[in-house]
Amino acid sequence: MSATRLLVLGVVRRLSQAHGYLVGAELESWEAGQWAGLRSGSIYHALRQLAKDGxxxxxxxxxxxxRVDYAINDKGEAEFLRLLRTALRVPDRRPEMFDAALALLPALPKEEAVALLKERLRAMEDERARIEAVMSESPRPGHLTELFDLRAKQVAGDAAWTRGLIGRLERGAEPA
Known part of the structure; x- marks a missing residue:
């Protein structure tokens, strides 16, 4: 799954109709180049490919x-929602996918977003338990123990943050 694909579909959807420069300007205002590694060339390529893909x-x-103006169609809407839901539900070691999903969170009803985040949280808790089980099974060299410990702490931190977001949404905070 590509963060660029999700972001470009999401921005075109938000704007109803947009050309490449407008999509790029919107994503630049989100500083997506910093957290998603987007470049203007990849935006134009994504627009052309998404159109080619129907x-x-x-x-x-x-x-x-x-100049070419782009608008999302029914097939694009379905793909956008599929990508967004997957990025929210499934923990991925590539942070740009979840970052893109957070940027587009307002596209979903709050109740659905919370349900997807709860699925993500369960998956993270399962991952942390799996890592801790592997760590306790047999002795490992120190550098591998540190690697597993780091991953377990990263997952725990992500889970804690996700719990906080779920709580904020459940208390009435609107996705920005």
């Missing part, structure tokens, strides 16, 4: 030679 409708603007 997820975006592309319309050439005759008054502006070379």
């Amino acid at each position: 997820l975006l409708d592309a319309t050439e603007v005759h008054e502006w030679p070379g």
Whole structure:
């Protein structure tokens, strides 16, 4: 799954119709280059590929030679929601996927977002238990013990943050 694909679909969806520069400007205002590794070239490539895949409708603007406006279609809407739900539900070691999902969280009803985050939390708790079980099974060299300990603490920290987000949403906070 690609954070660029999710973000570009999400921004076109938010804007209803957009050209490449507008999508890039929106993502730049989110500083997505910093946390998702986006570059303008990858945005234009994603727009063309999403249109080729039948997820975006592309319309050439005759008054502006070379400009193409994009709009999400039903197939693109379904793919966007699938990507968003998966990124929220399934812990992924690539943080840019979850970051993209958080940036697009308002696209889902709050109740659905909370349910997906609870699924994510259960998966993280299972992962932490698995890591701790592996650590206790047999002695490992110190550097591997440190690696497993780091991963267990990362998962625990992510789980704690996720619990906090779920609590904020359940208490009425709106996704920004």
